[in-house]
Protein backbone atom coordinates (compact mmCIF):
# COMPACT_ATOMS: atom_id res chain seq x y z
CA UNK A 1 0.00 0.00 0.00
CA UNK A 2 1.43 3.43 -0.88
CA UNK A 3 2.22 5.66 2.07
CA UNK A 4 -0.52 8.25 2.68
CA UNK A 5 2.20 10.79 3.45
CA UNK A 6 4.41 10.41 0.42
CA UNK A 7 4.41 13.94 -1.01
CA UNK A 8 5.59 14.89 -4.48
CA UNK A 9 7.72 18.01 -4.15
CA UNK A 10 8.87 18.52 -7.75
CA UNK A 11 7.11 21.90 -7.81
CA UNK A 12 8.64 23.03 -4.53
CA UNK A 13 12.16 22.04 -5.54
CA UNK A 14 11.96 24.29 -8.59
CA UNK A 15 11.89 27.49 -6.60
CA UNK A 16 13.36 28.28 -3.19
CA UNK A 17 10.82 30.07 -1.03
CA UNK A 18 7.79 28.22 -2.33
CA UNK A 19 5.44 26.80 0.25
CA UNK A 20 2.99 23.95 0.42
CA UNK A 21 0.55 23.13 3.20
CA UNK A 22 -0.26 19.57 4.18
CA UNK A 23 -3.44 19.39 6.23
CA UNK A 24 -4.93 15.94 6.60
CA UNK A 25 -5.88 13.06 8.82
CA UNK A 26 -4.20 9.70 8.59
CA UNK A 27 -5.40 6.50 10.21
CA UNK A 28 -3.11 5.61 13.13
CA UNK A 29 -2.86 2.06 11.79
CA UNK A 30 -1.10 3.35 8.66
CA UNK A 31 1.90 4.31 10.80
CA UNK A 32 2.50 0.77 12.07
CA UNK A 33 3.29 2.27 15.46
CA UNK A 34 3.72 -1.15 17.03
CA UNK A 35 3.20 0.57 20.36
CA UNK A 36 0.26 -0.22 22.61
CA UNK A 37 0.00 3.40 23.74
CA UNK A 38 -1.35 4.66 20.40
CA UNK A 39 -5.11 4.18 19.98
CA UNK A 40 -5.71 1.75 17.11
CA UNK A 41 -8.06 3.05 14.45
CA UNK A 42 -7.92 6.66 15.67
CA UNK A 43 -7.02 9.56 13.41
CA UNK A 44 -3.67 11.35 13.49
CA UNK A 45 -3.96 15.04 12.61
CA UNK A 46 -1.25 16.33 10.32
CA UNK A 47 -0.84 20.11 9.89
CA UNK A 48 2.50 20.79 8.25
CA UNK A 49 4.05 23.50 6.14
CA UNK A 50 6.68 22.53 3.57
CA UNK A 51 9.03 25.34 2.68
CA UNK A 52 11.63 25.07 -0.06
CA UNK A 53 15.18 26.22 0.67
CA UNK A 54 18.07 26.25 -1.77
CA UNK A 55 19.45 23.03 -0.29
CA UNK A 56 16.37 21.22 0.96
CA UNK A 57 12.86 21.48 2.31
CA UNK A 58 11.93 22.47 5.85
CA UNK A 59 8.88 20.76 7.30
CA UNK A 60 7.28 22.39 10.30
CA UNK A 61 3.93 22.31 12.04
CA UNK A 62 2.04 20.06 14.44
CA UNK A 63 1.02 16.44 14.71
CA UNK A 64 -1.66 15.15 17.06
CA UNK A 65 -2.46 11.60 18.06
CA UNK A 66 -4.62 9.86 20.65
CA UNK A 67 -3.00 7.68 23.27
CA UNK A 68 -4.30 5.40 25.97
CA UNK A 69 -2.78 3.07 28.53
CA UNK A 70 -3.20 1.81 32.04
CA UNK A 71 -1.98 3.46 35.22
CA UNK A 72 0.85 1.24 36.38
CA UNK A 73 -0.50 1.12 39.93
CA UNK A 74 -4.28 0.85 39.66
CA UNK A 75 -4.66 -0.26 36.01
CA UNK A 76 -7.21 2.47 35.36
CA UNK A 77 -7.34 3.31 31.65
CA UNK A 78 -5.93 6.75 30.88
CA UNK A 79 -6.48 8.57 27.62
CA UNK A 80 -5.12 11.74 26.13
CA UNK A 81 -4.04 13.49 23.00
CA UNK A 82 -0.40 14.15 22.27
CA UNK A 83 0.42 17.29 20.31
CA UNK A 84 3.94 17.63 19.01
CA UNK A 85 5.64 20.51 17.22
CA UNK A 86 7.95 19.35 14.49
CA UNK A 87 10.71 21.14 12.67
CA UNK A 88 12.59 18.86 10.32
CA UNK A 89 14.80 19.20 7.30
CA UNK A 90 14.67 17.08 4.14
CA UNK A 91 17.53 17.12 1.63
CA UNK A 92 18.20 15.51 -1.74
CA UNK A 93 21.91 15.73 -1.02
CA UNK A 94 22.36 15.24 2.70
CA UNK A 95 24.66 17.85 4.22
CA UNK A 96 22.96 18.01 7.61
CA UNK A 97 23.35 14.75 9.54
CA UNK A 98 19.85 15.11 11.01
CA UNK A 99 18.14 15.59 7.64
CA UNK A 100 15.69 13.11 6.14
CA UNK A 101 16.23 12.16 2.50
CA UNK A 102 14.32 13.52 -0.50
CA UNK A 103 14.11 10.55 -2.83
CA UNK A 104 13.03 10.97 -6.45
CA UNK A 105 11.47 14.38 -5.74
CA UNK A 106 9.31 12.86 -3.01
CA UNK A 107 9.13 13.44 0.74
CA UNK A 108 8.17 10.53 2.94
CA UNK A 109 6.62 12.20 5.98
CA UNK A 110 5.32 8.99 7.55
CA UNK A 111 8.47 7.82 9.35
CA UNK A 112 9.33 11.33 10.52
CA UNK A 113 5.79 11.76 11.91
CA UNK A 114 5.91 8.34 13.52
CA UNK A 115 9.16 9.08 15.36
CA UNK A 116 7.96 12.48 16.58
CA UNK A 117 4.62 11.15 17.82
CA UNK A 118 6.18 8.29 19.76
CA UNK A 119 8.48 10.76 21.54
CA UNK A 120 5.49 12.91 22.52
CA UNK A 121 3.42 10.13 24.10
CA UNK A 122 3.93 9.82 27.86
CA UNK A 123 5.76 6.82 29.29
CA UNK A 124 4.83 4.68 32.28
CA UNK A 125 2.24 7.04 33.66
CA UNK A 126 0.29 7.29 36.86
CA UNK A 127 -3.34 8.39 36.80
CA UNK A 128 -2.25 10.92 39.43
CA UNK A 129 1.08 11.34 41.23
CA UNK A 130 -0.23 9.96 44.52
CA UNK A 131 -2.27 7.10 43.06
CA UNK A 132 -2.68 4.63 45.95
CA UNK A 133 -3.02 1.70 43.55
CA UNK A 134 -4.61 -1.61 44.38
CA UNK A 135 -4.46 -3.15 47.83
CA UNK A 136 -1.83 -5.92 47.65
CA UNK A 137 -3.83 -8.00 50.09
CA UNK A 138 -7.42 -7.85 48.83
CA UNK A 139 -7.05 -6.18 45.43
CA UNK A 140 -9.40 -3.27 46.22
CA UNK A 141 -8.96 -0.10 44.16
CA UNK A 142 -7.89 2.15 47.02
CA UNK A 143 -8.87 5.34 45.22
CA UNK A 144 -12.56 4.50 45.25
CA UNK A 145 -12.76 1.52 47.54
CA UNK A 146 -10.72 1.89 50.74
CA UNK A 147 -10.43 -1.52 52.37
CA UNK A 148 -9.89 -2.65 55.93
CA UNK A 149 -6.41 -4.08 55.36
CA UNK A 150 -3.42 -2.63 57.17
CA UNK A 151 -2.43 0.74 55.64
CA UNK A 152 1.15 0.28 56.88
CA UNK A 153 1.59 -2.76 54.70
CA UNK A 154 0.26 -0.99 51.61
CA UNK A 155 2.39 2.10 52.08
CA UNK A 156 5.55 0.05 52.61
CA UNK A 157 5.00 -1.68 49.33
CA UNK A 158 4.85 1.55 47.32
CA UNK A 159 7.72 3.08 49.25
CA UNK A 160 9.92 0.16 48.20
CA UNK A 161 8.84 0.38 44.58
CA UNK A 162 9.31 4.14 44.49
CA UNK A 163 12.80 3.83 45.97
CA UNK A 164 13.73 1.27 43.34
CA UNK A 165 12.45 3.47 40.58
CA UNK A 166 14.24 6.56 41.86
CA UNK A 167 17.47 4.61 41.99
CA UNK A 168 17.07 3.48 38.41
CA UNK A 169 16.35 6.92 37.07
CA UNK A 170 19.51 8.43 38.55
Ligand SMILES: [Zn+2]
Nearest residue numbers: 071074127131
Ligand atom coordinates in the same frame (compact mmCIF):
# COMPACT_ATOMS: atom_id res chain seq x y z
ZN1 LIG B 1 -3.76 4.89 39.25
Ligand SMILES: [Zn+2]
Nearest residue numbers: 135138147149
Ligand atom coordinates in the same frame (compact mmCIF):
# COMPACT_ATOMS: atom_id res chain seq x y z
ZN1 LIG C 1 -7.21 -4.58 51.15
